[in-house]
Amino acid sequence: MKNLKSIKMNTIKLLAIFFIATLTFSACSDDDHEDDDHDHEEELITTVTYTLTKGNDAVTLVSTDLDGLGGNDATFNISGPLTANTTYTGVIKLENATEDPAENITEEVEEEGDEHEFFYSSTVSGITINKTDTDTEGNPIGIETTLTTGAAGTGTLTIILKHEPTKPNDNTSTNAGGSTDVEVTFSVTVE
Amino acid sequence: MIKLYCFCVFAFCIHTNAIAQDCIYTFKGKITDFHDSTPIVGATLNIININKYTLTNSKGEFEFKNLCENVLTIEVKHVACDSKKIVINLTKNVYKEIFLEHHLEELNEIVVKSNSKTESTSIEQSLNEVTLASFSDKSLGDALNTVSGVSSLNTGNTIVKPMIHGLHSSRLLIINNNVRMFDQEWGDEHAPNIDINANDRVDVIKGANTLKYGSDAIGGLIVLKPRKYAKKDSVFGSSLVSFNSNGLGGNVNSEIIKTYKSGFYGKLQANYKQFGDFKTPNYYLTNSGIKSLNASARFGYNSFEKGFDAYYSIVDNEFAILQSSHIGNVNDLVESIQNDEHRVIEDFSYKINNPKQSILHHLGKIEAYKRFKGFGKLTVQYDFQINRRKEFDVRRGDLANTPVIDLRLFTNSLQSDLQIDYSDNLRINTGVLLRYQQNDAISGTGVRPLIPDFDKYEAGIYTIGNYEINETTDISAGIRYDFSSIKARKWYNLTDWNETFNYDELFSEFETGTIDNTRIFTNPEFTFHNVSASLGFVKQFDNDFSLLANYGLASRMPNPSELFSDGLHHSAARIEIGLLTINKEIANKFTFSLEKNSSNFGFIISPYFKQINNFIQLIPTGITTTIRGAFPVWEYSQVNAQIFGVDIDFNKKINHQLNYTGSLSLLKGNNTSEDIPLIHMPGTNFSNRLSYTNDELNKLSISLTHKTVLQQNRYPDYNFYTFNPILQEQVFVDISATTPTYSLFGLQTSAVFKTFKTGSLKLEFNIENLFDTSYREYLNRFRYYADELSRNFNLKIKINY
Numbered sequence: 001m002k003n004l005k006s007i008k009m010n011t012i013k014l015l016a017i018f019f020i021a022t023l024t025f026s027a028c029s030d031d032d033h034e035d036d037d038h039d040h041e042e043e044l045i046t047t048v049t050y051t052l053t054k055g056n057d058a059v060t061l062v063s064t065d066l067d068g069l070g071g072n073d074a075t076f077n078i079s080g081p082l083t084a085n086t087t088y089t090g091v092i093k094l095e096n097a098t099e100d101p102a103e104n105i106t107e108e109v110e111e112e113g114d115e116h117e118f119f120y121s122s123t124v125s126g127i128t129i130n131k132t133d134t135d136t137e138g139n140p141i142g143i144e145t146t147l148t149t150g151a152a153g154t155g156t157l158t159i160i161l162k163h164e165p166t167k168p169n170d171n172t173s174t175n176a177g178g179s180t181d182v183e184v185t186f187s188v189t190v191e
Numbered sequence: 192m193i194k195l196y197c198f199c200v201f202a203f204c205i206h207t208n209a210i211a212q213d214c215i216y217t218f219k220g221k222i223t224d225f226h227d228s229t230p231i232v233g234a235t236l237n238i239i240n241i242n243k244y245t246l247t248n249s250k251g252e253f254e255f256k257n258l259c260e261n262v263l264t265i266e267v268k269h270v271a272c273d274s275k276k277i278v279i280n281l282t283k284n285v286y287k288e289i290f291l292e293h294h295l296e297e298l299n300e301i302v303v304k305s306n307s308k309t310e311s312t313s314i315e316q317s318l319n320e321v322t323l324a325s326f327s328d329k330s331l332g333d334a335l336n337t338v339s340g341v342s343s344l345n346t347g348n349t350i351v352k353p354m355i356h357g358l359h360s361s362r363l364l365i366i367n368n369n370v371r372m373f374d375q376e377w378g379d380e381h382a383p384n385i386d387i388n389a390n391d392r393v394d395v396i397k398g399a400n401t402l403k404y405g406s407d408a409i410g411g412l413i414v415l416k417p418r419k420y421a422k423k424d425s426v427f428g429s430s431l432v433s434f435n436s437n438g439l440g441g442n443v444n445s446e447i448i449k450t451y452k453s454g455f456y457g458k459l460q461a462n463y464k465q466f467g468d469f470k471t472p473n474y475y476l477t478n479s480g481i482k483s484l485n486a487s488a489r490f491g492y493n494s495f496e497k498g499f500d501a502y503y504s505i506v507d508n509e510f511a512i513l514q515s516s517h518i519g520n521v522n523d524l525v526e527s528i529q530n531d532e533h534r535v536i537e538d539f540s541y542k543i544n545n546p547k548q549s550i551l552h553h554l555g556k557i558e559a560y561k562r563f564k565g566f567g568k569l570t571v572q573y574d575f576q577i578n579r580r581k582e583f584d585v586r587r588g589d590l591a592n593t594p595v596i597d598l599r600l601f602t603n604s605l606q607s608d609l610q611i612d613y614s615d616n617l618r619i620n621t622g623v624l625l626r627y628q629q630n631d632a633i634s635g636t637g638v639r640p641l642i643p644d645f646d647k648y649e650a651g652i653y654t655i656g657n658y659e660i661n662e663t664t665d666i667s668a669g670i671r672y673d674f675s676s677i678k679a680r681k682w683y684n685l686t687d688w689n690e691t692f693n694y695d696e697l698f699s700e701f702e703t704g705t706i707d708n709t710r711i712f713t714n715p716e717f718t719f720h721n722v723s724a725s726l727g728f729v730k731q732f733d734n735d736f737s738l739l740a741n742y743g744l745a746s747r748m749p750n751p752s753e754l755f756s757d758g759l760h761h762s763a764a765r766i767e768i769g770l771l772t773i774n775k776e777i778a779n780k781f782t783f784s785l786e787k788n789s790s791n792f793g794f795i796i797s798p799y800f801k802q803i804n805n806f807i808q809l810i811p812t813g814i815t816t817t818i819r820g821a822f823p824v825w826e827y828s829q830v831n832a833q834i835f836g837v838d839i840d841f842n843k844k845i846n847h848q849l850n851y852t853g854s855l856s857l858l859k860g861n862n863t864s865e866d867i868p869l870i871h872m873p874g875t876n877f878s879n880r881l882s883y884t885n886d887e888l889n890k891l892s893i894s895l896t897h898k899t900v901l902q903q904n905r906y907p908d909y910n911f912y913t914f915n916p917i918l919q920e921q922v923f924v925d926i927s928a929t930t931p932t933y934s935l936f937g938l939q940t941s942a943v944f945k946t947f948k949t950g951s952l953k954l955e956f957n958i959e960n961l962f963d964t965s966y967r968e969y970l971n972r973f974r975y976y977a978d979e980l981s982r983n984f985n986l987k988i989k990i991n992y
Contacts, residue, residue: 043586043637045818065818067709069759069766071686073816098708108588123919158916160820163519164585174526174917177535179585180519183820185916 052088090145118142119173126150220287312727314398339854340838346380358410377750384552386485391418398741399725406723407747437983440466467541471978520820567611575603616659643681667727791844806832830864874903933966955987
């Protein structure tokens with residue numbers, strides 16, 4: 001009986017010690033995580049730049065959303081009109097500008113070219129875009145392109161980056177499946 | 192309930208008169224009840240070695256005269272008592288007070304009966320060991336789905352969250368071995384981290400008897416309990432192996448129990464479960480498997496007067512998340528909704544790829560109790576839980592193996608319960624609770640944490656009284672007060688803080704002055720005072736009828752996601768935003784139950800009504816444009832809500848071998864602030880079961896089961912339009928529509944074989960979705976992406992030894 005009584009007392013003491021110990025333990029461990037709480041958005045794409053060049057003529061289409069999801073909406077800018085009946089060389093660049101210096105995400109896409117593909121489409125009649133680069137399997141990626149304009153007109157140009165699409169596909173984002181990493185639409189004018 | 196057994200303990204005072212002569216001693220005494228000190232009449236005392244008998248009189252007193260100097264062995268017996276032997280070395284006149292006890296049910300193996308409730312006035316239903324064993328390779332949520340009024344919110348088919356009367360997550364308390372589970376339960380796609388094989392019984396409390404565990408059980412309470420073991424020297428256990436054709440997997444479970452006559456006991460249990468990709472009638476669900484390893488250990492000492500119980504369990508789950516559910520933006524969602532074709536279909540595989548969830552849950556507790564004679568029982572418990580939740584998504588480059596969500600939640604509590612039961616018809620339970628909780632959003636995920644770091648302190652105090660007015664009528668009443676305080680550390684988007692939500696004016700005291708580009712560092716801090724109460728009434732009538740009525744007042748503080756969540760929810764393709772302005776929700780619940788409980792015919796009709804003020808719900812409020820495309824924004828908001836309905840259960844014994852059971856659940860949920868239905872309310876459903884059992888023929892049992900879930904026609908319309916840049920037009924996003932009615936049939940058979948001396952072997956063969964029906968369920972978050980499971984053949988072998 002006495003034994004049991006002391007077991008009981010010891011148990012209660014033990015409980016109290018446990019509780020206090022864990023409180024102390026966790027209070028101490030507070031210090032560990034206070035500072036590194038601020039996780040950067042490492043995969044964030046803040047800037048999409050599509051540069052079209054023809055000799056000295058360069059047109060850039062830039063979309064930025066520096067604060068990522070939430071906050072301010074993304075902005076879409078184009079440096080000037082495209083020239084009619086011209087073939088431009090196009091290069092796309094994805095960046096995370098919250099890092100300093102800005103992180104080039106295009107490189108990651110290129111490395112995993114077989115898991116990514118850009119899709120371009122325009123409502124301006126006469127604009128055709130061809131992907132000129134290929135992944136390890138010989139399928140297009142779409143970082144490098146040629147854009148050919150036809151007659152003058154206005155409309156939109158949409159760029160979509162799909163992660164894990166079906167490759168090869170029919171060159172439409174809708175049928176390629178996968179999940180969308182980038183979807184930007186610019187208003188363009190061909191003069 | 193009649194207390195069938197008695198237990199005998201003794202305490203003493205000894206009066207002496209030294210008389211140095213043989214056979215002149217008197218042995219006198221009194222036998223009283225241990226817990227209320229009332230005399231026990233008609234107990235037998237037998238001095239075995241001289242074969243003398245006597246009985247206690249109306250005052251509980253007894254007397255043996257003319258005894259010789261001797262060592263006497265006395266056996267004390269009372270109706271329905273375990274006999275107790277006392278040894279006395281008689282060298283003088285002796286007076287002894289002997290205590291008997293009426294509470295032995297707590298010491299013996301509890302035979303699971305449907306009518307053994309946690310509280311006489313409580314409206315509840317239970318799952319016993321046999322039912323739980325048949326769900327051995329499934330989840331707790333699947334097992335609870337068989338209880339009327341209980342449904343589940345699913346994410347695929349392995350993540351199953353129980354729902355009582357349409358309420359889930361933070362509104363349901365899950366009590367595992369007397370420990371309240373804290374496992375990031377606020378999330379829709381966070382299943383309870385419980386191994387169904389580690390427990391022997393589950394009670395679903397729909398009514399008001401919930402105050403002991405918290406003030407916020409707006410939906411109800413799910414209580415998982417281990418079995419109590421008899422005090423005898425014994426070793427026993429069981430092993431179970433199951434195999435399923437769908438998912439080509441199953442589980443292995445083993446448990447071994449050692450008990451001692453002294454009251455000590457120990458149990459070890461382990462379980463391993465694995466499934467590969469599941470299949471619908473038409474295709475494989477790529478990346479839908481599960482891997483789960485669970486173990487538990489228990490050790491304790493059990494006697495009437497005192498005892499302790501130590502328990503530790505580990506649950507380690509890895510859930511594959513359906514590949515097709517990984518979508519980028521709202522246009523991907525539109526494609527999924529419009530195409531009946533499942534997006535990613537590959538061959539069967541056991542591999543668990545990203546996206547996936549990996550969760551490790553530790554739970555430990557130690558509980559000790561002591562009874563005080565003529566007063567009651569004091570129980571003190573310390574428990575802790577560590578929950579580590581990692582969610583992996585499909586990511587680029589080096590981040591592929593880094594989780595997007597990595598949260599560690601540490602919870603520990605110290606609580607006491609004092610049960611005062613010396614009076615025959617009044618029992619009072621009162622207790623206090625202290626709890627500290629710490630959430631740590633582990634750094635290194637490369638994603639801003641969905642839930643920030645926080646510390647939470649809680650203190651609670653409660654008193655519940657249960658009074659037996661007469662043989663057929665009991666009432667109960669209780670009140671509880673909780674204090675909680677939460678302190679978080681969170682970075683906000685500066686534009687959101689200053690402009691979108693106007694927090695710079697509303698909560699300027701939370702600002703720390705640290706601003707990093709577009710982010711602002713804040714220390715939100717909230718305190719809440721919650722009062723809850725309950726009333727219960729039960730009246731028994733002739734013919735096994737009883738009527739129960741429960742009232743409950745419950746209040747719940749907003750959970751961390753309702754306050755702080757702020758980011759993209761991948762599989763839903765939406766941005767979810769919690770608001771610091773969210774306040775607590777308060778519910779008034781009324782539950783009634785008319786029950787008839789007889790061996791060949793019974794029913795339960797249980798209507799309920801819940802008025803919930805400031806009901807917190809997540810609803811779409813707009814669209815935001817990002818570089819990833821458009822996303823709908825869902826914000827938490829508060830409305831007044833009403834949920835009411837009725838659960839009906841029915842059973843009829845057709846003959847001594849045929850038995851029928853049926854149930855029906857009807858429910859309506861209204862958002863009374865906007866006069867529209869509530870989202871995600873279960874549709875009307877009913878089930879039937881016809882069983883044939885033959886005890887003579889190896890306990891052969893064959894059951895045919897059926898369940899129909901009707902289409903939910905009452906749902907809020909949160910559909911919207913989004914611009915599709917490819918099609919150059921606005922497209923309609925139908926996220927609200929409910930799924931059509933479906934009916935499922937199943938077959939269950941089992942037989943028991945005597946294999947060796949004390950053991951038995953049980954064989955079970957079951958077929959689920961007998962007719963290979965193709966269907967989708969409204970309460971599955973993946974209903975946009977894929978069908979539910981096809982036919983499954985299930986084989987189980989259980990050996991008891």
